[in-house]
Amino acid sequence: MKYENEGHRMSRILDSHQSRIVALIITFITTLLTLSVFFYLSITPSAEFEYQDAEFSINRYTDESSLHGLWGLKRPHLQLEGWKEWIGLSRPRDRAKEARDIRDLSDLFYERFPLDDKRAARGMNRPALERLAHCIETNTCGRDEEKVVLLASFHFNNAITGGTSGEDIWARSTLEALHSLNYTLLYSFGPMDTLTLYQGLQDKVKTIIWEGAELKKCLARNETNWESLENDHTPGTFQNQTAQPRFGCFRRPGFEEGIPPEKSFTFHFWSGPENPLGGEFTLSPEDYKSWNKGVGNHYLGYSLETRCKAIPLPTHKEHRGMALGKYAKYFNTSSRDWVWGKEDILRQAILDMPHSNKGEKFEMIATGGHDDGRTGAHELMYKGIRNMGGLPQDEWYQTVAASKFLLGVGRPLMSPSPYDALCLGVPFINPITWWNREEPEDWSRWITQHDALRPYGPPYVYHVQKENHEQLEEAMKAAMDNPIDRFIPPPMTVKAVRERHRKLVETDWTPSAKAAVRALWTDKGKEFPYLLH
Numbered sequence: 001m002k003y004e005n006e007g008h009r010m011s012r013i014l015d016s017h018q019s020r021i022v023a024l025i026i027t028f029i030t031t032l033l034t035l036s037v038f039f040y041l042s043i044t045p046s047a048e049f050e051y052q053d054a055e056f057s058i059n060r061y062t063d064e065s066s067l068h069g070l071w072g073l074k075r076p077h078l079q080l081e082g083w084k085e086w087i088g089l090s091r092p093r094d095r096a097k098e099a100r101d102i103r104d105l106s107d108l109f110y111e112r113f114p115l116d117d118k119r120a121a122r123g124m125n126r127p128a129l130e131r132l133a134h135c136i137e138t139n140t141c142g143r144d145e146e147k148v149v150l151l152a153s154f155h156f157n158n159a160i161t162g163g164t165s166g167e168d169i170w171a172r173s174t175l176e177a178l179h180s181l182n183y184t185l186l187y188s189f190g191p192m193d194t195l196t197l198y199q200g201l202q203d204k205v206k207t208i209i210w211e212g213a214e215l216k217k218c219l220a221r222n223e224t225n226w227e228s229l230e231n232d233h234t235p236g237t238f239q240n241q242t243a244q245p246r247f248g249c250f251r252r253p254g255f256e257e258g259i260p261p262e263k264s265f266t267f268h269f270w271s272g273p274e275n276p277l278g279g280e281f282t283l284s285p286e287d288y289k290s291w292n293k294g295v296g297n298h299y300l301g302y303s304l305e306t307r308c309k310a311i312p313l314p315t316h317k318e319h320r321g322m323a324l325g326k327y328a329k330y331f332n333t334s335s336r337d338w339v340w341g342k343e344d345i346l347r348q349a350i351l352d353m354p355h356s357n358k359g360e361k362f363e364m365i366a367t368g369g370h371d372d373g374r375t376g377a378h379e380l381m382y383k384g385i386r387n388m389g390g391l392p393q394d395e396w397y398q399t400v401a402a403s404k405f406l407l408g409v410g411r412p413l414m415s416p417s418p419y420d421a422l423c424l425g426v427p428f429i430n431p432i433t434w435w436n437r438e439e440p441e442d443w444s445r446w447i448t449q450h451d452a453l454r455p456y457g458p459p460y461v462y463h464v465q466k467e468n469h470e471q472l473e474e475a476m477k478a479a480m481d482n483p484i485d486r487f488i489p490p491p492m493t494v495k496a497v498r499e500r501h502r503k504l505v506e507t508d509w510t511p512s513a514k515a516a517v518r519a520l521w522t523d524k525g526k527e528f529p530y531l532l533h
């Protein structure tokens with residue numbers, strides 16, 4: 001009876017008009033909740049793209065969360081994009097049109113800046129743009145492939161064509177890092193080819209890495225001076241060929257279509273700022289900041305790990321040291337830069353070195369100088385040092401690796417070669433050219449040939465006071481008696497360098513740019529002549 005009654009009451013409620021409304025409301029709320037949860041799930045993972053720290057972001061990149069698998073969606077930002085389209089917040093991507101625009105850009109680029117033997121890297125833009133167009137068209141882009149980095153320094157071209165300057169070596173490492181991160185890389189040589197690429201790709205361009213002198217031309221370009229800023233290989237006369245010509249390059253009032261300051265970084269080997277936004281926008285190969293009370297440029301750094309590890313270490317070392325420096329001018333004993341005394345300190349030290357336990361006589365070598373045009377004899381750069389002449393890169397590595405130490409003679413400063421040596425298991429002797437007489441051991445105040453190596457000591461790096469015969473001999477002997485294994489300073493591993501490049505490209509630098517405008521311009525009563533986003 002009771003049950004019947006209950007059932008009766010129940011059906012009465014369900015039948016009622018009121019209850020239908022209740023049911024509708026419940027359904028509505030449930031649906032709303034479900035949708036919110038879906039939407040929440042779809043947008044939260046995008047927070048992962050905020051850079052936290054190297055280790056963290058590496059994990060985030062390699063561990064795709066189970067959620068991604070569940071929805072069959074590969075990437076957080078694609079989920080967000082998909083949802084936005086689904087709920088009508090954004091229009092679906094017109095992939096065919098995007099691809100067409102990129103191919104048009106490619107044609108326009110080569111029309112304005114034809115292929116050029118002296119600028120081989122330019123030829124690499126077409127295949128890169130075609131890959132990008134194709135993967136967008138077919139929705140097959142790899143992770144981060146749609147992020148574009150513009151390489152607007154000739155050092156990137158040199159890196160590809162075998163250049164060996166410090167900047168070229170740095171550029172080679174930057175290319176390695178950016179390639180390993182899957183970014184689309186495009187090469188340019190001046191303001192106008194860089195502008196053409198930027199205008200064709202807009203927001204896809206995340207970062208522009210500039211040669212300082214080219215950035216300066218870009219900053220200066222306007223309607224009165226544009227002709228004087230032209231150069232033969234990246235002419236910008238196209239700006240004079242429209243119905244209403246507009247002349248410019250950097251984004252500024254009156255040229256809003258210009259290259260954004262907050263994405264523009266300068267590739268600069270030395271320690272001073274070289275960008276209108278100061279040190280944070282000036283990339284640097286060494287961590288100058290770390291030894292200058294936190295003041296300095298943006299440490300990007302480089303790695304020699306890959307190319308160095310490709311060289312097998314010799315099983316036998318010659319009983320010899322090698323002098324760093326490929327030009328005779330570095331060995332000029334009358335020059336102010338020469339550190340081993342006018343009085344033959346180095347020659348004496350060489351003569352004083354003991355024989356090896358196998359009885360081999362000690363020898364000091366150098367590689368470089370000019371060869372005599374007639375006889376082909378290598379230039380004598382220093383009496384007591386055998387010059388083997390300029391060596392092809394591979395032989396140079398073998399020669400360093402088979403030596404017992406590398407010795408600095410004062411110049412070149414901050415060369416990559418001591419890092420090569422360390423990575424090949426060869427200690428470096430670093431001359432100290434200035435020290436505090438009261439506290440000669442306080443390395444933070446030293447000036448040395450290679451300041452970035454000051455924090456490292458024996459058995460890797462021996463720091464020796466300029467013109468100090470005794471210290472020099474001691475260091476040479478200690479270096480020979482204490483062989484080392486390969487050594488790579490931790491900030492210079494491939495992995496550490498890759499993470500700093502990732503941070504460079506993934507970070508939105510607008511807040512830093514705004515802070516820099518205040519600190520460097522407006523707070524000093526100067527008007528910032530360019531435009532941030």
Ligand SMILES: *[C@@H]1O[C@H](CO)[C@@H](O)[C@H](O)[C@H]1NC(C)=O
Pocket residue numbers: 141142143144180181182
């Ligand atoms: C680069 O993209 C490929 C697929 O195109 C992917 O397998 C790889 O993990 C990506 N590398 C990085 C560092 O994201």
Ligand SMILES: *[C@@H]1O[C@H](CO)[C@@H](O)[C@H](O)[C@H]1NC(C)=O
Pocket residue numbers: 220221222223224225
């Ligand atoms: C263009 O820049 C130059 C300085 O490089 C300046 O003297 C000139 O006034 C500028 N012209 C315009 C129209 O702003």
Ligand SMILES: *[C@@H]1O[C@H](CO)[C@@H](O)[C@H](O)[C@H]1NC(C)=O
Pocket residue numbers: 227237240
């Ligand atoms: C720029 O265009 C104007 C008008 O078409 C022309 O008179 C002038 O010669 C052009 N300048 C250059 C450098 O091409």
Ligand SMILES: *[C@@H]1O[C@H](CO)[C@@H](O)[C@H](O)[C@H]1NC(C)=O
Pocket residue numbers: 329332333334335336
């Ligand atoms: C060596 O340096 C001195 C002093 O700077 C200079 O006068 C001289 O010309 C240099 N010698 C060579 C061969 O470069």
